[in-house]
Amino acid sequence: MVVMSTKIYIKIIFNYIIFNCIMIILYGIENNTIDVTDICLAKLEINNTITIPSGDLMRAQYFTDPICGVLKSVFIMHNGNLMSYDHNSTIKINTITNEIVSTSISDINNKTANIQNQLRLNYGSFNDELPEQKMAVRYLTGNEKVLEIGGNIGRNTLIIAHILGTNPNFVSLESDPDIANQLIENRNLNNFNFHIENSALSKRKLIQRHWETMVSDVLLDGYKWINTITLDELNAKYNIEFDTLVLDCEGAFYYILMDMPEILDNIKLIIMENDYTDITHKQYIDSVLRKNDFYVDYVEGGGWGPCYNNFFEVWKKQ
Numbered sequence: 001m002v003v004m005s006t007k008i009y010i011k012i013i014f015n016y017i018i019f020n021c022i023m024i025i026l027y028g029i030e031n032n033t034i035d036v037t038d039i040c041l042a043k044l045e046i047n048n049t050i051t052i053p054s055g056d057l058m059r060a061q062y063f064t065d066p067i068c069g070v071l072k073s074v075f076i077m078h079n080g081n082l083m084s085y086d087h088n089s090t091i092k093i094n095t096i097t098n099e100i101v102s103t104s105i106s107d108i109n110n111k112t113a114n115i116q117n118q119l120r121l122n123y124g125s126f127n128d129e130l131p132e133q134k135m136a137v138r139y140l141t142g143n144e145k146v147l148e149i150g151g152n153i154g155r156n157t158l159i160i161a162h163i164l165g166t167n168p169n170f171v172s173l174e175s176d177p178d179i180a181n182q183l184i185e186n187r188n189l190n191n192f193n194f195h196i197e198n199s200a201l202s203k204r205k206l207i208q209r210h211w212e213t214m215v216s217d218v219l220l221d222g223y224k225w226i227n228t229i230t231l232d233e234l235n236a237k238y239n240i241e242f243d244t245l246v247l248d249c250e251g252a253f254y255y256i257l258m259d260m261p262e263i264l265d266n267i268k269l270i271i272m273e274n275d276y277t278d279i280t281h282k283q284y285i286d287s288v289l290r291k292n293d294f295y296v297d298y299v300e301g302g303g304w305g306p307c308y309n310n311f312f313e314v315w316k317k318q
Contacts, residue, residue, distance in 0.1 A: 023098060025052075026075040027063045033075060036063045045095060046295055046318060052091040054105060058299060059087075076100060090298075103138065112137045112159070119158045120189050123182045129155040131300055131312045132248060135271045136160050138298070139314055140244070144269065145169035147234075147242040149201055149256070150249035152179055154186040160246065161192040168193060169240050173249075175200035175208060175226045195238055199229040200252065203259045211250055231260045247272035254281035257288055264292050270315040274307035282307055293318045 025040050026033035040050045043062050052074055053059060059072070066072070074085045078098065085091050088105040112134050116126045126133065133156050140146075140163045151157045151172035164170055172194060174180040180198040187196060200206050204215045207223040219225060229237075243266055247253050254276065256263060270289070276282045294315040303311030 022078065023093070024077040025050075025093075026077070027059065028066050028072050028075075029070060032067060034063070034066050036074075039063060040093075041095070048095050050091075050093040050095060051297060052085075052093075053299065054088055054090045056087050057301070108134050108138050115159055115162050119162060121153070121155065121158065121186055122189065123153045123186070124155060126155055129248070131302060132156045132246075132271070132273060133159045135298065135300075135312060135314055136163065136246065139269060139271060140164070142167060144244040145240050145242045146171070146244045146246060147240075148172040148246040148248075149253070150174065150247065151183050151196065152248070153182045156246065156248070157183065157194070158186060158190055158192070161187070161190070161194050164194070169242075170194040171197055171234070171238050171240065171242075173197045173199060173201055173229075175206070175213065177226075197229060197234070197237075199227040200249075201231065201234065201256050201260070201263075202228040202252070203230050204228070204255065213250060213252060215255070231263055241266050243267060244269045245271070248275070251276045251278075251281060254285060257285055261288065264289075264294075268317045270294065270313075272313055272315070273303065274311050274313060275303065275305065276307055277305055279306040289315055 023037070024035060025037045027036045028034055039062055040052065044050045044052060056065070056071055071087050073087065074089070074091060076083045076085070078100070083100070085102050089102045092101045093099070115137065129152070136156055136159050140160065142163050142165055144164070146160060146164065146169065148157060148160065148171070151174040157172045161170060172183065174183050174196065175198070177198055180196060184196055187194065200213065205217055206213055206226050206228055207216045207219055208226045209223045213226065245263070245267055247270065253272065274282055294317055296313055297316045298314035299310045300312040301309045
């Protein structure tokens with residue numbers, strides 16, 4: 001149990017009262033709204049920033065659904081002005097300065113399409129892995145030190161490389177040798193310089209068949225051995241202190257985190273696809289991330305399996 005000093009407690013209450021006095025957050029449709037200010041402060045504020053997600057389904061998890069079957073908006077009353085944000089907008093409110101910043105889905109779509117149009121891709125289409133690309137566009141600034149686990153042919157990898165520009169701190173791991181060669185070709189086709197590691201991040205022996213990778217000390221029929229590299233070996237080889245993880249590794253992050261929990265050292269941002277067949281693996285990951293002061297900043301449904309409703313997530317360090 002954390003005992004809060006009287007001084008800190010009074011400051012929190014004071015900020016809470018002041019915020020409520022100068023800003024009111026409503027949810028619903030015009031002339032039919034509910035006040036969700038207290039909910040936003042209690043459930044959506046981290047590090048003095050309220051983040052209201054886009055989408056009726058995501059918002060309903062916090063605000064309930066006061067008008068079923070109707071797309072609703074967030075209305076913010078501030079300094080006598082009423083501002084409206086539809087279901088396509090993610091809203092961030094600084095509770096100290098009261099600055100409001102919104103990002104619409106159309107903004108992200110346009111930025112992603114603009115980057116795609118500047119890139120060349122062989123062996124596939126940018127129409128695949130689109131949610132992952134949009135998360136990269138939404139969250140990356142270009143200053144990150146990125147470790148991507150599961151680069152495939154480079155759909156999202158090229159987007160990340162474009163955002164990073166001349167920033168050299170980017171390593172993409174792809175365990176399949178044939179696909180890694182395609183990734184190398186696509187990197188060179190676009191004149192990028194990021195590092196490609198044809199290995200899986202693991203302390204265990206691994207075999208692979210198509211998309212399936214499994215731990216094994218023997219080579220089974222139809223499988224092939226794949227190269228592995230440990231986190232210590234990776235750090236020694238590239239000498240990059242990663243602060244961002246981009247994960248699309250067919251559920252392997254469960255084993256990575258179990259065997260190498262130090263992978264979270266220095267990490268501030270995790271963009272991930274929850275491609276797990278066993279929900280307990282995802283539950284384990286969530287528990288470890290929360291114990292290390294990470295929180296979910298973005299959720300999108302899609303994909304397949306037990307994590308369909310939160311298949312795409314972004315976690316940030318508090």
